[in-house]
Amino acid sequence: MSTDLGLPGRRSAVEHVPATDRPQTGKDFTSDQEVRWCPGCGDYAVLKAMQGFLPDLGLRRENIVFVSGIGCSSRFPYYLDTYGMHSIHGRAPSIATGIATTRSDLSVWVVTGDGDALSIGGNHLIHALRRNVNLTILLFNNRIYGLTKGQYSPTSEAGKVTKSTPMGSVDHPFNPVSLALGAEGTFVARTIDSDRKHLTSVLSAAAVKGPDPRFCNRRRKGCRHGR
Numbered sequence: 203m204s205t206d207l208g209l210p211g212r213r214s215a216v217e218h219v220p221a222t223d224r225p226q227t228g229k230d231f232t233s234d235q236e237v238r239w240c241p242g243c244g245d246y247a248v249l250k251a252m253q254g255f256l257p258d259l260g261l262r263r264e265n266i267v268f269v270s271g272i273g274c275s276s277r278f279p280y281y282l283d284t285y286g287m288h289s290i291h292g293r294a295p296s297i298a299t300g301i302a303t304t305r306s307d308l309s310v311w312v313v314t315g316d317g318d319a320l321s322i323g324g325n326h327l328i329h330a331l332r333r334n335v336n337l338t339i340l341l342f343n344n345r346i347y348g349l350t351k352g353q354y355s356p357t358s359e360a361g362k363v364t365k366s367t368p369m370g371s372v373d374h375p376f377n378p379v380s381l382a383l384g385a386e387g388t389f390v391a392r393t394i395d396s397d398r399k400h401l402t403s404v405l406s407a408a409a410v411k412g413p414d415p416r417f418c419n420r421r422r423k424g425c426r427h428g429r
Contacts, residue, residue, distance in 0.1 A: 244395030292323025331385035
C-alpha cells in the first residue's frame with residue numbers, strides 16, 4: 203500500500219519534461235530485443251506494466267531515461283524503446299544523479315535489484331534518497347541473487363538456505379521501505395508484480411511525484427527545488 207503524506211510545496215517531477223505531440227501506445231515503448239528472463243519471473247509483469255502506463259504520461263520518448271545496474275532487473279533498458287544505460291554494479295543511482303541534476307528536461311528512472319541496490323550499492327542508494335534528487339528508483343526485491351544463480355541477498359530472510367549460505371543465512375534482512383523512509387525519500391511505496399492494477403497505480407504516482415523543497419539540502423544555496 204502507499205500513503206500520501208500531503209507534504210506542502212511539492213512540484214511535479216515531470217514539470218519540465220517536454221510532452222509528446224502525438225498519441226502513444228505500449229508498442230511505442232517496446233524495443234526489438236528478445237526479453238530473456240526465466241519462465242514465470244515477475245519481471246515480465248513489471249515490464250508490461252511499465253510499457254502500458256508510459257504512454258499515459260504523455261512525454262516524449264527521447265526525454266525518458268532508464269539507468270540500471272547489474273542483475274536480472276537491470277536488463278530493463280534493453281526492453282524499453284527509450285534512452286537508457288546498463289551501468290555498473292551498484293552505481294546506477296550515482297550515474298542517474300548526474301543525469302537528473304544536469305538535465306531537468308528528462309524523466310530519469312533507476313532500475314535495480316535487492317542485491318545491486320542494497321549490497322554494493324547501498325551507500326549510493328541512501329545518498330540519492332537523502333539528496334532529494336529528481337529521479338525515480340524502481341527496486342525489484344526477490345530476496346535472492348537471481349542472475350548469479352542463487353546466493354543470498356541483503357533482503358533474504360534469516361535462515362534461508364542458498365548456495366552461499368548452505369547452513370542458512372544468519373543475517374537480519376534489510377527492510378527496503380524502512381531504509382527509504384529513514385533516508386527521507388519524498389515518495390516511498392511498495393507494490394507486487396501479481397497485482398497489475400496496484401502496480402500500475404504506484405508506478406504512475408512515482409513518475410509524477412516531484413521533490414519536496416523542505417527536504418532539499420541545497421535549498422539555502424538557491425536550489426531550483428526551493429523556488
